[in-house]
Amino acid sequence: MAAVPVDHADVIVVGLGPGGEDAAGRLAEAGLDVVGVDDRLVGGECPYYGCIPSKIMVRSAGLLAEGRRIPGHAGTAMVHPDWRPVARTVRSATADWDDKAAVDRLTGRGARFVRGTGRLTGRDVVSVTDADGEETEIRARQAIVLATGTRPAVPPIPGLARTPYWTNRDAVAAEVAPRSLVVLGGGAIGLELGQAFARFGTAVTVVEGAPRLLAREEPEAHELLLRSLTEDGLGVHTGTQAESVEYGDHGFTLRCARGDRFTAERLLVATGRRVDLARLGVGAIGLDQDAPVLPVDERLRVMPPDNGRPGIWALGDITGKGAFTHMSMYQAGIVVRGILGEGGPPAAYHAVPRVTFTDPEVGAVGLTEEQARERGVPVATGYTDLADSSRGYVHQVGNAGFVKVVADTRSGVLVGATAAGPYGGEILGALSVAVHARVPLAVLREQIWAYPTFHRAIGEALADLAA
Known part of the structure; x- marks a missing residue:
């Protein structure tokens, strides 16, 4: 040897x-x-199969949605989706996966x-x-x-392993938008890709085993996305456990524990990572x-x-x-x-930001209300609808959204917050700073928020916290 x-x-x-x-x-x-x-x-995953190509898909789908909002607001328009330029842009951005x-x-x-x-x-x-x-x-x-x-986590559903199911890697490399798609999983990846395909004409059904979408985020985010995705034509089924998968000449058949049966040309497995x-x-x-x-x-x-x-x-x-x-x-x-050997501060995870790039976006930082309570934090919450802060603009951008803040009443600082709506990920910036730096609520309440911006809703949520 x-x-x-x-x-x-x-x-x-x-x-x-x-x-x-x-x-x-x-x-x-x-x-x-x-x-x-x-x-x-x-x-890694981000530039080739995750963040970059998926956001190209999301942004392209957003352009279609914007065009469809023109009638009644700015004139007339006829929108005809075409997946080919999306596929070309993804291939260019990933250097053809090289x-x-x-x-x-x-x-x-x-x-x-x-x-x-x-x-x-x-x-x-x-x-x-x-x-x-x-x-x-x-x-x-x-x-x-x-x-x-x-790597993508593939659940041990009988029959699944023998089928040509998609993961996010296959979805972003698609040369054509499928006629129909079942998305197994109601987390960020499944919802972003599912909504994007739906806006290009794919009949999309989302199947999630948990009681709500984005199960680790605030329940208000589920309610907002459920309305938005349904308006985009997606079928959304939560609390639905997949029981078996079959594949044949007519595509995929997903059978669920409570008797539901969903069929589609493609099946996207988006049930997490392992x-x-x-x-x-x-x-x-x-x-x-x-x-x-x-x-x-x-x-x-x-x-x-x-x-x-x-x-x-x-x-x-x-x-x-x-x-x-x-x-x-x-x-x-x-x-x-x-x-x-340079020292410096140790890792701190109390203000980890995260954004789901659906439309509307869901940006969150730190703990949700439920997570804070599970940790024994004495909690107070504040909530406001974005529409209440930006009435003159919000009707032009589709679904509105909300800002929710979670405060520790002992320390008088925010331990978490969610900004869901148009530009939710950008609104999140101010909230991330507040949670990361543990800015006292008294200081935040003195902040002047520009009108009629969406981030002005942060001030309204803080006012609700004090009420």
């Missing part, structure tokens, strides 16, 4: 999504010998790149298997960073490979440096702190400072 080639590096970064790539580049620029390892596209530019960007910062599947085989060793099955062993002198992200720690080989360093996430401390350390052995850090989805590009980038900064 031929000996396995052995390489050495100061730092090995396994997984080159946004956070892993950034960490590898910054450490290389600091003068360390860094090897980045990934078997998928450098840059990561050469990203690889060049990484190596241009001084890091080395190895294409293959990285697996821990020891405290300081990563074994990399390439597409031909050839293995290389890389030994770390200073640190290993684990940033392998997540971590694969067994594939990463964490058992080799004494960790539970069946755990849902990797345990990390406030410095993102899985294991600190010990007796001359390298430290192991983790960042991104596998830490369980939020499957967002902005989270992985935030954590990358903490990991880089830790490896370079």
